[in-house]
Amino acid sequence: MGFGQGLSGLRAQAQKLDVIGNNIANAGTVGFKSSTVSFADVYASSRVGLGTQVAAVNQNFGIGSITSTGGQFDMAIDGATGLFRVVDSNGNVLYTRNGEFSEHRSGYLVNSQGHMLTGYEGDSTTPTPIRVPSGNIEPSATTRLETKLNLNSKEEGLDPASFDPLDPATFHHYLPVTVYDSHGNPHQLSQYFIKTKDDVNTWEVYFTLPSIDPANPDPIVIADGGGPLSFTLVFDKGGRLKAVDGNDPPQPVELGDILNKAYGGLDPSPADGVAPLIISLNFAGSTQFAGDFAYTFDQNGYPTGEYSSMSIGPDGQIIASYTNGETKAMGYLVLANFPNVQGLQPVGGNAWRETSESGQPVLGRPGSNGMALIKGQALEESNVDIGTELVNMIITQRTYQANAQTITTQSEVLQTLLNIR
Numbered sequence: 001m002g003f004g005q006g007l008s009g010l011r012a013q014a015q016k017l018d019v020i021g022n023n024i025a026n027a028g029t030v031g032f033k034s035s036t037v038s039f040a041d042v043y044a045s046s047r048v049g050l051g052t053q054v055a056a057v058n059q060n061f062g063i064g065s066i067t068s069t070g071g072q073f074d075m076a077i078d079g080a081t082g083l084f085r086v087v088d089s090n091g092n093v094l095y096t097r098n099g100e101f102s103e104h105r106s107g108y109l110v111n112s113q114g115h116m117l118t119g120y121e122g123d124s125t126t127p128t129p130i131r132v133p134s135g136n137i138e139p140s141a142t143t144r145l146e147t148k149l150n151l152n153s154k155e156e157g158l159d160p161a162s163f164d165p166l167d168p169a170t171f172h173h174y175l176p177v178t179v180y181d182s183h184g185n186p187h188q189l190s191q192y193f194i195k196t197k198d199d200v201n202t203w204e205v206y207f208t209l210p211s212i213d214p215a216n217p218d219p220i221v222i223a224d225g226g227g228p229l230s231f232t233l234v235f236d237k238g239g240r241l242k243a244v245d246g247n248d249p250p251q252p253v254e255l256g257d258i259l260n261k262a263y264g265g266l267d268p269s270p271a272d273g274v275a276p277l278i279i280s281l282n283f284a285g286s287t288q289f290a291g292d293f294a295y296t297f298d299q300n301g302y303p304t305g306e307y308s309s310m311s312i313g314p315d316g317q318i319i320a321s322y323t324n325g326e327t328k329a330m331g332y333l334v335l336a337n338f339p340n341v342q343g344l345q346p347v348g349g350n351a352w353r354e355t356s357e358s359g360q361p362v363l364g365r366p367g368s369n370g371m372a373l374i375k376g377q378a379l380e381e382s383n384v385d386i387g388t389e390l391v392n393m394i395i396t397q398r399t400y401q402a403n404a405q406t407i408t409t410q411s412e413v414l415q416t417l418l419n420i421r
Contacts (some may be wrong), residue, residue, distance in 0.1 A: 002137065003407050003411075004051055005406065006051070006403045006407040006410065007407065008042065008050070008052050009399070009400075009404045010054060010400060011329050012054055013400040013403060014400070015053075015054050016392075016396050017393065017397070017400070019036070020392055020393050022035065023389050024384065024386065024390075024393075025090050026382055027382050027384040027386055027389075028382060029098075029350060029378070029382050030096035030098045030100050030350070030380065030382070031064070031096060031100075031128045031381075031382070032064075032098075032350055032382035032383070033061050033382075033383055034060045034384045034385075034389075035057050035059055035060065036058050036060060037056075037058075038054070038055045038058060039052050039053065039055060040052065040053055040055035040273065041053075042404070047214050051333045058342055059341070059342060059344075059346070060383060061080065062080070063079065063080055063155060063383065064380045064381040064382055065380075065381045066375055066379070066380050066381070067379055068121075068377060069378060070377050071100075071311060071377055073101040073102055073103065073310070074101065075101070075312050075333075075375065075377075075379075076378040077097060077099065077335065077375075077380060078372055078375045079371075080372065081335075081370055081372050082337055082366065083095035083336050083337065083338075083341075083352070084096050084098070084099060084117060085127060085363070087118060087129060088115050089114060092353070093353075093354070094347060094349075095336055095352050095354070096351040097348075097380055099380060100112065100379055103132045105117075107132050107338070108129075108131050109130045111349075112349075113349040113350075116130070117130050117333070118334055119318060119332055119334050120331050120332045120334055121330070122331055124331075127334045127363065130318065130331070130333070133328070133330055134306050135306075135307060136304045136305060136306055136307070136322070137307070137320075137326055137328055138304060139181040139182070139183060139184025139303050140184075140301050140302050141181055141274075141275060141277060142180050142181075142279055142299045143278065143301070144279065144299065144300045145177060145189075145255075145279050145280070145282070145297065145298075146297060147175070147282070147283055147295065147296075148258075148283070148296050148297070149175070149193075149286050149293070150286070150287045150288070150289055150291055150292075150294045150295070151173065151195065151203055151233075151235075151286070151287070151288045151293065152172070153242075153289060153290045154290050155172045157195050157196055157197030157198070157200065158171070158196070158197055159197060160196060160204040160230070163192065163204075163206050163221075165190070165206075165208050165218075165221060166218060166219075171192040171206070172193055173192070174190060175192045175297070176191075177189050177297055177299060178279070178303055180302060180303055181259065181270070181274040181301075182274045183273070183274050184276040184303035184304045184412070185274070186346060187210075187259070189279075190208045190209075190219065190260070191207055191208070192208070193205055201234060201288065202228050202234050202235075203235075203288070205232075205233060206222075206228055206230050207222040207229060207230075207258070208220060208222060209258065209259075209263070212270060220262045220263070222255075222258050222261050222262050223261060224261060229255070231281070232244070232245050232246070233246075239287050239288045239289045240288075241283060241285070241286045241287065242289055250283060252280045252281060252284075253280075253281050254278060254280055255281050256276070257277065257278055258278075258279065258280075259271035259276070260373055269376075276363070278310075279299075295306070297407075302323065302324055304324070305322030305323040306322060307321075307323075308322055309321045310330075311376055311377075312333060312374055313376070314366065314367065314374055314375070315365060315366055315368075316332045316335070316374050317331075317332055317333075318330040318331050318333065320333065332365045332366075333374060334363050334364070335363070335365070335371045335372070336363050337364075337371065338358045338359050338362070338372065339358070339362075340357060340359055340376060342358075343357030343358030343359065
């Protein structure tokens, strides 16, 4: 007669209660994954059995609910596949589902344990710690200006040779556009449209830049070869753009080195120390209909801007935003998956370590290589179901009591034998 079976049951149920208690304690831990206990019977050479034992404590990697937080650096893995790859202060690589990150004083993204989040910088395929962008974005000179407009066909023709930017009677329409040089300095490039009196389907386009001479504030007409620089727009009988400066069908035309053409010889000059400002002009889609002058335009230059914020796209792209309204891709977040996630070793701090049983990590960007997408400014909550845990706790308590009762019964039987005279 033995007490081993009941005692093994008490030990096993006590461990299960520990696991349940740990699950409940971490019900509010971001990214926490609950655990379950697996039991196995013990037989050895006994036909009856020697009781039970804890065979394994398994992690439930099911998805927790995702909650929006508004935190700039918060992120959640929106799916079952993938773990954040982080590096601790000793260079050890760990893995976690906790996306609660913040900016460290060193400039890196870290979690509450100080582990640095890793990703791909630029086009690199080697994960490195992600650094929060800082400083200014470099300016970009305007190289392309697309202008789509409607020129009123009911306008009376004028003599282009009489063009004077100060006299509205010498042109029909006027369109100012801000363009940027290689230092990010803004320049107001103005376009003037004149319907010719010799051909009702032909318009001339002239250009000016503002004066920088206080003594002579009149705008400067951009000249080429001694005369005003101009392009000819020809429309077909249907009112659609047919040719630009003799190119049929219309092709972009080059507005070359306009700063030197406007300010050449001035001291100082806006053209000093900057690259030649050469702009490709495209009037595609323009029309000449009997309607009001209307336009849309787009140019690709911008001034410098200071870093203002960072965001993570669904595909893990790290995007820096700047005060000039521009954004810049800084790299990609990296996620990891394992052939056997149950083989990962918990190391505390809501993180796991690779083991021989887990296999080597498979790395990839979110949304590729089987990885889940990322939801920015959100966190994945614990996947602990309090209701389920409380029911399991009641069942475990009853099982513990039943095992204790078998020990009591064994004791009573033994006492009966001892009382035999």
